[in-house]
Amino acid sequence: MGVGGGFWELIKPLRHSSEDLSTLQDKRLAIDLSHWIVQQEAVLKDRARKPHLRLLFFRVVTLKFSLQVGALPVFVVDGDAPLLKLPARIERFSRFSGIPAAQLNGGDNHRNRAFLENVEECVELLGLLNVPVLRATSEAEALCAELERNGVVDACVTPDSDAFLHGARCVIQTLQADIKKPLVESYLASDIRLALQLEREHLIALALLVGCDYNLRGIPGVGYSNAMRLVQHFSKDEILDNLRKWGRREYPSPEVIGKLSDSANGFDSKEGDDAALHLGRRKDSHCSMCGHPGNKKLHTKLGCEDCGSLNTAGCSQKAKNFKCGCGSCAQDRRRKKHEKDVTWWSNLRAKISAIEDFPNEEIIEIFLNTGATSYLREGQSLDLRWEAPQMEPLELFLGSHLHWDVSYIRKKALPLLSHYCLKSIAEGPSMALLNGRYTPTSILKLKTNVGKPLYVVKWNAVDSFGGPGGETNEDSITTDEQISLIKRACPALVSKFEDQQVNCFLLSYTIFSFFLSFFFVFLCCFRSSRDRLDGKRKNPIQIKGVSCPSSK
Numbered sequence: 001m002g003v004g005g006g007f008w009e010l011i012k013p014l015r016h017s018s019e020d021l022s023t024l025q026d027k028r029l030a031i032d033l034s035h036w037i038v039q040q041e042a043v044l045k046d047r048a049r050k051p052h053l054r055l056l057f058f059r060v061v062t063l064k065f066s067l068q069v070g071a072l073p074v075f076v077v078d079g080d081a082p083l084l085k086l087p088a089r090i091e092r093f094s095r096f097s098g099i100p101a102a103q104l105n106g107g108d109n110h111r112n113r114a115f116l117e118n119v120e121e122c123v124e125l126l127g128l129l130n131v132p133v134l135r136a137t138s139e140a141e142a143l144c145a146e147l148e149r150n151g152v153v154d155a156c157v158t159p160d161s162d163a164f165l166h167g168a169r170c171v172i173q174t175l176q177a178d179i180k181k182p183l184v185e186s187y188l189a190s191d192i193r194l195a196l197q198l199e200r201e202h203l204i205a206l207a208l209l210v211g212c213d214y215n216l217r218g219i220p221g222v223g224y225s226n227a228m229r230l231v232q233h234f235s236k237d238e239i240l241d242n243l244r245k246w247g248r249r250e251y252p253s254p255e256v257i258g259k260l261s262d263s264a265n266g267f268d269s270k271e272g273d274d275a276a277l278h279l280g281r282r283k284d285s286h287c288s289m290c291g292h293p294g295n296k297k298l299h300t301k302l303g304c305e306d307c308g309s310l311n312t313a314g315c316s317q318k319a320k321n322f323k324c325g326c327g328s329c330a331q332d333r334r335r336k337k338h339e340k341d342v343t344w345w346s347n348l349r350a351k352i353s354a355i356e357d358f359p360n361e362e363i364i365e366i367f368l369n370t371g372a373t374s375y376l377r378e379g380q381s382l383d384l385r386w387e388a389p390q391m392e393p394l395e396l397f398l399g400s401h402l403h404w405d406v407s408y409i410r411k412k413a414l415p416l417l418s419h420y421c422l423k424s425i426a427e428g429p430s431m432a433l434l435n436g437r438y439t440p441t442s443i444l445k446l447k448t449n450v451g452k453p454l455y456v457v458k459w460n461a462v463d464s465f466g467g468p469g470g471e472t473n474e475d476s477i478t479t480d481e482q483i484s485l486i487k488r489a490c491p492a493l494v495s496k497f498e499d500q501q502v503n504c505f506l507l508s509y510t511i512f513s514f515f516l517s518f519f520f521v522f523l524c525c526f527r528s529s530r531d532r533l534d535g536k537r538k539n540p541i542q543i544k545g546v547s548c549p550s551s552k
């Protein structure tokens, strides 16, 4: 899945993560179809009939047709894998399908037949949904990157980090096109350049050293940290030539090796400048008690200048992790480090020398595409269009592959069409019918979905048209629609709805006023009767012959 040795982990701090799919609105996305299928099958394995079709249908509906997202997906299909990549493709398929790699047909340059059938079924479904599909001459991620570099799309959707090596600038590694659990995780080549000083050529060098899909093992024993330490030292114009030189057994001088480790470890180069000049000198003797230059016997007798005890004799016990700052110790540290660097480089050199034909020029050529050959298979147009799904064949297709009944398909699929139907009503002189049968008859209510106000529109059937297979349709359906589109397509429905809203408001206002007046009347009656009662208590009525007991 791209550069080996945990490349995605390396760049994880540079990830842009969002749970808002609306960030993809109107963005053209080149989606690597094989990876998309493999990921989705892993999610739904054994739980649904033809999970690749089921999930593709729902996710395309979410991505493309939902008003909350409205992205423009372009699916990219792998061509034949270069022979170099065959083992990686088999391993990838084996990992997700659970079929042991040995059982997979590795004898020719084709993947498992069932998987290819799944891909072709997906292509057929996408065709019925009228979502563009492009076929690559070889690797889908290479074509995705090419489309993005040429401005045909805005981002590549693939978990294959090779896309960066093919020159992609924006890669969406994870795209969960699911309204309930949305997730977009993307990475930018510019972030990788800024934060890690890694350009496309550096990434190719890393792939050659630690492995990639074309060369699964890389150079055995060269880990990520060694490879990073090597490639980051050279500019993008130098790095691949340096790999070629090492392949020809032309190795850098010890000074260059010293600088290699300086740049990688943040070593202070001022300290390292004269390292080579003093390699032969040994460290001066030091006191075992305080750790300063001199010896314990002398310090006990005469004191230590560095401890400040010359007048009192003796010296203090050195602290844990004590590091002597004298020139001799600093030099000793530089010498040891240089020896370590030389050993590091000779080990690395031995590993590189053990590989024949390093670096593999074929891999460099595949990634850099120096011949500028397009990865787009001939005869395909880049005039991409996203049009209304073809309902009748779509119903037949979903019915036969997923065993969905027509009413269920229409419930799920008609909202995809309503947008296109309303657009043609808004633009055309004649009245368009949704699926040849429904017409918008009223606006039921205003609702808010993910912060966006929408109209809920009711569509009624205009006749007793029976769908494919003669099954009975619903008499009415409802869809959520953009307010602006409804205002253009059905202004009469909008004014009727607004009148209803006004009437509804007036009615509520009248009822409210009535209850308010009633409440005031009640309050007045209550207060006047209470005042009367109070008045009676203060001025009790004198009845002849009866006297009230005095309060005194």
Ligand SMILES: [Zn+2]
Binding pocket: 287, 288, 289, 290, 291, 292, 295, 296, 299, 304, 314, 315, 316
């Ligand atoms: Zn001492």
Ligand SMILES: [Zn+2]
Binding pocket: 287, 290, 291, 292, 304, 305, 306, 307, 315, 316
């Ligand atoms: Zn001392």
Ligand SMILES: [Zn+2]
Binding pocket: 286, 291, 292, 293, 324, 325, 326, 327, 328, 329
């Ligand atoms: Zn010292």
